[in-house]
Amino acid sequence: MALVVTSGIMVAEIVGGIVTNSLALLSDAAHMFSDVAALALSLVALWLTKRPATMQRTFGYYRAEVLAALLNGLTLTLVSLYIFWEALHRFLQPQEVETGWMLVVAGIGLTANLFSAWALMRGGDHHHNLNVRGALLHVIGDALGSVGAILAGVIMMFTGWYYADPIISILIGLLVLISSWRLIKETVTVLLEVAPARVDMARLRRSMLSVPGVKDVHDLHVWMISSGFICMSGHVAVTEGTDHYKTLCTLERLLREEFDLTHTTIQVEAADMHPDSGICTRIAEI
Secondary structure (H helix, E strand, C coil): CHHHHHHHHHHHHHHHHHHHCCHHHHHHHHHHHHHHHHHHHHHHHHHHHCCCCCCCCCCCCCHHHHHHHHHHHHHHHHHHHHHHHHHHHHHHCCCCCCHHHHHHHHHHHHHHHHHHHHHHHCCCHHHCCHHHHHHHHHHHHHHHHHHHHHHHHHHHHHHCCCCHHHHHHHHHHHHHHHHHHHHHHHHHHHHCCCCCCCCCHHHHHHHHHCCCCEEEEEEEEEEEEECCEEEEEEEEEECCCCCHHHHHHHHHHHHHHHHCCCEEEEEEEECCCCCCCCCCCCCCCC
């Protein structure tokens, strides 16, 4: 729905921007062009994530979502730089703008963008899916662009001050740049397998050590395969006489209930084994 609507409005804004000679409108159209590509890319990524895992790709294609989000963030950055470049030229050579048609086209664009944003938000996926959030950021950026174009049109209509067009365009570019930076930062965090912000690693280790029989926790790792798909692995040293199977079940329940970690791999070792020995005794099997 968002892709079809955005494509139609993009064409309308390109035509409207050329006819009215509005940079704000053309800037919004350029941003919308990136949105069409971003939404199409997001759809492909969502399709890929549904494909089953294979012997070689044991996690399937979940990372396609993160790669699509990263590409969307980079595209948003390039669009921002393009807007800044064009705005600079308009500052040097202000040009007259047909504000009436500019306002009509921008108003239609704003309505369409709000509808597209609603379509992407209604399922709630944008809260935990970087790919959908990236697509939503593109659409919201378009909505802001339309608001900026309307504001620039109103100022120029009543004052004849055509510098409003590049100034509003720069503000739009800054908002888009901030959004793209946040998205890039989140996706790079996933690709670098940094522990998710919502998981307090120090608290996680303390909680595992609080389980009876657990003497040490080492080689502890928490990372994200994609947004919402968190994995954890670690080695647990237990004291002699500890029921390994019961301890393992207790740890898995603790990780699930306190930290919402369900994809876990825990290796149980004897407490007197040096963690750097490279030899781990297999104590428990489920």
